[in-house]
Amino acid sequence: MFDRIEDLKLVRRCKRGEEAAFAELLGRYRNAIYGLCFRMTRRTEDARDLAQEVFIKVFSLLDRFDETYAFSSWIFRIATNHCIDHLRRNRMRFLSLDGFTGPDGEPMDLPLPDDGPGPDRLLERSEAMERLEEVVADLPPHYKVIILLRHDQDLSYEDIAVVLDLPLGTVKARIHRARAMIQQMLQARSYEI
Amino acid sequence: MKTGMQRPAPPECRQACDRLQDYLDQTLPKRESLAVFLHMRECGGCRAQLEMLQALYAKLGDLPPLEAPADFDARILAAVPYEAYRAMAPLRSPRVPILLVHESLPAWLRSRSVRLVGLVAATAALAAAASGAAAGTAAWTVAGVGCLPELSVRLQNLTRRVYVATVHRSIPR
Numbered sequence: 473m474f475d476r477i478e479d480l481k482l483v484r485r486c487k488r489g490e491e492a493a494f495a496e497l498l499g500r501y502r503n504a505i506y507g508l509c510f511r512m513t514r515r516t517e518d519a520r521d522l523a524q525e526v527f528i529k530v531f532s533l534l535d536r537f538d539e540t541y542a543f544s545s546w547i548f549r550i551a552t553n554h555c556i557d558h559l560r561r562n563r564m565r566f567l568s569l570d571g572f573t574g575p576d577g578e579p580m581d582l583p584l585p586d587d588g589p590g591p592d593r594l595l596e597r598s599e600a601m602e603r604l605e606e607v608v609a610d611l612p613p614h615y616k617v618i619i620l621l622r623h624d625q626d627l628s629y630e631d632i633a634v635v636l637d638l639p640l641g642t643v644k645a646r647i648h649r650a651r652a653m654i655q656q657m658l659q660a661r662s663y664e665i
Numbered sequence: 666m667k668t669g670m671q672r673p674a675p676p677e678c679r680q681a682c683d684r685l686q687d688y689l690d691q692t693l694p695k696r697e698s699l700a701v702f703l704h705m706r707e708c709g710g711c712r713a714q715l716e717m718l719q720a721l722y723a724k725l726g727d728l729p730p731l732e733a734p735a736d737f738d739a740r741i742l743a744a745v746p747y748e749a750y751r752a753m754a755p756l757r758s759p760r761v762p763i764l765l766v767h768e769s770l771p772a773w774l775r776s777r778s779v780r781l782v783g784l785v786a787a788t789a790a791l792a793a794a795a796s797g798a799a800a801g802t803a804a805w806t807v808a809g810v811g812c813l814p815e816l817s818v819r820l821q822n823l824t825r826r827v828y829v830a831t832v833h834r835s836i837p838r
């Protein structure tokens with residue numbers, strides 16, 4: 473799906489400081505990374521911030537990119553880690569609302585709770601699609617990300633193993649488990665797709 | 666279509682159901698894939714499971730594409746350290762032994778006109794020897810000396826390329 477050779481040429485031009493090459497690389501991955509961040513968080517604002525941070529991180533660490541890997545694997549690795557960290561931090565915020573205390577025993581700051589999924593910018597969505605998106609969104613983060621990488625981003629099992637730094641067998645088992653969870657959740661909510 | 670996953674009891678059904686995802690992912694060995702295929706033809710219960718899973722695959726692969734907001738790029742491109750990359754670029758070019766650097770050959774030897782004159786002289790000497798107008802030994806000496814500049818430049822280029830591709834691995838980690 474992503475052209476590895478073209479990516480590498482662009483990466484090398486970026487390493488020489490060519491501004492146009494950064495813009496082109498950004499153009500290639502903008503929607504994929506934003507889409508992943510949006511479906512991981514279901515919040516427009518968060519998705520934009522997360523995706524922008526991913527690119528800023530990628531471009532400032534480009535010098536350390538190991539060219540034996542595909543650039544696509546590298547950027548997806550940074551993006552998935554960033555999203556999962558974000559979801560984890562958010563979970564901590566919700567916990568703190570229930571009287572969670574910091575390591576020193578002091579009550580932690582109580583930020584305002586999230587106001588639910590923001591409006592999304594999809595042109596046309598059938599109800600069934602909306603329900604499926606809802607179910608995918610409710611998967612635990614590690615299952616959600618693997619479903620999105622496989623079905624939404626179209627990565628192969630092998631590529632996903634590289635992105636998530638997991639053995640191929642674990643990737644397969646986790647995807648199978650995630651699909652079974654989706655089926656169970658659809659059934660439990662009496663959703664038909 | 667109903668979504669559900671009541672496992673049918675017979676062992677061949679259980680086995681087929683366990684393999685449905687691998688079957689759809691096309692990661693099953695041919696024989697096992699064929700076995701699932703044949704079981705699907707004769708078992709309605711398992712076929713229903715397969716169709717449900719197939720529909721799920723199709724829908725998951727059909728989530729609408731999302732587009733980043735219009736002003737997405739500006740913040741990112743403003744944060745790229747272009748200058749730092751430019752400053753570091755020369756450090757990244759592969760390091761090779763001094764003998765393989767262009768400048769290790771004298772400038773006159775590398776000059777295009779010297780190389781061309783050398784080749785012309787060599788050709789003329791060989792032609793003269795072939796037509797019997799010049800003594801063999803003298804012609805061969807002129808030809809050898811004449812080719813020298815071109816040959817040394819080409820040999821150096823070739824060796825450097827081989828060195829970079831093999832020993833140096835040119836790509837910094």
Ligand SMILES: [Zn+2]
Nearest residue numbers: 678708710711
């Ligand atoms: Zn059966």
